[in-house]
Amino acid sequence: EDQVTQSPEALRLQEGESSSLNCSYTVSGLRGLFWYRQDPGKGPEFLFTLYSAGEEKEKERLKATLTKKESFLHITAPKPEDSATYLCAGGYTGNQFYFGTGTSLTVIP
Amino acid sequence: KAGVTQTPRYLIKTRGQQVTLSCSPISGHRSVSWYQQTPGQGLQFLFEYFSETQRNKGNFPGRFSGRQFSNSRSEMNVSTLELGDSALYLCASSFQFQYTEAFFGQGTRLTVV
Numbered sequence: 015e016d017q018v019t020q021s022p023e024a025l026r027l028q029e030g031e032s033s034s035l036n037c038s039y040t041v042s043g044l045r046g047l048f049w050y051r052q053d054p055g056k057g058p059e060f061l062f063t064l065y066s067a068g069e070e071k072e073k074e075r076l077k078a079t080l081t082k083k084e085s086f087l088h089i090t091a092p093k094p095e096d097s098a099t100y101l102c103a104g105g106y107t108g109n110q111f112y113f114g115t116g117t118s119l120t121v122i123p
Numbered sequence: 124k125a126g127v128t129q130t131p132r133y134l135i136k137t138r139g140q141q142v143t144l145s146c147s148p149i150s151g152h153r154s155v156s157w158y159q160q161t162p163g164q165g166l167q168f169l170f171e172y173f174s175e176t177q178r179n180k181g182n183f184p185g186r187f188s189g190r191q192f193s194n195s196r197s198e199m200n201v202s203t204l205e206l207g208d209s210a211l212y213l214c215a216s217s218f219q220f221q222y223t224e225a226f227f228g229q230g231t232r233l234t235v236v
Contacts, residue, residue, distance in 0.1 A: 048224060057127075057213050057227035058166075101166070109154050109217045109225055110179040113166035 018104045020114035027092055027121050035087040035117045037102035046105035047085045049078050051098045052116070058101055061087075092121045125150065127216050127228035135234045141202040144231045148195050148216030154178075155197040156225060157189060160211040172197055204235045 019038045027033055039047060046065050050058035062071045064080035071078050075096065077088045087100055099118045103111035128147040136142050148155050156179075157169040168181040172191035189199040195216075201208055211232050215225035 046223075050227075057129075057215075057229050060224050060226055063224045103166075108173075108179045109156050109171050109215075109223065110168050110181070111156075111166075111225065112168070113158075115165045 018102060018112050018114040020100075020102055020117050022117060023115070024118045025120070027089075027119070029093060029121055029123050030091045032088070032090045032092070034089070035100055035119070037085040037087070037114055038083060039085070039102075039104045040106075041083055043106045044104050047080055048103045048105060048111060049085070049087055050101040050103065052101055053098050061100075089119070092119075094121045094123050097121045127214055127226055129212075129214050129228035129231050131231060132229065133232045133234075135236060136204050138204055138206060138235055140204050141200060142204060142233060143198055143200045144212055144214075144233075146197045146199075146214030146216075146228060148197070148214075149226055152216035152218050152226075153195050154217040154219060154223075154225075155191055155195065156215045156217070157197070157199050158213045158215065159183070160213055160230070161209075166213070169199065201233075206235050209233060209235045 017040045021036045049061040052058045062078040067082045069080050075090050079086045099116040101116045103113045130145045154173045156171040158166045160166045171179040175191045186202045191197045211230045213230045215227045217223045217225045
């Protein structure tokens, strides 16, 4: 069965303390790997799409990378406003995404 | 450019009733997907519509149904509501069918009492 697993479940960082979030996915049939940010009570906000191993994308303090079996979301020098739940999703069939359970990030001033 | 609009934002229904949720996608987007989000299960795919046709369906009972209109707006319906249907229902729109990023609305918070 298609599966996406995220770790850690929760992460607390001091402001400025860089770290990485992990997303492992079922390799067979993956057509795209997507990263989203979700704030409480809101819908997920699109961040990145990665299609092939070795691909990297950046946006402000975030950089997403893709290997043959994992994706990483690197957060450099985070700020309190980066606090949110970060979701990754695998696209296997059409636009049906399989979401991981997310990493809840808290950045302490 | 307007984003994905979902109405209503909040709903309280009684067990056994039915409910209809609405989603207006981003202008020009023809694919609309629906997801259920709960604390225990996370985001679960319900179904996807493209050009008024259901293209994919998740593993939900037949009480969950949907449709898409010619202007790409979509509705989902849940009949015979159960307490376990309480969730945040999210709609996402994509420009085309197949492996493209999806943009989500704010969701409809459904509470079944």
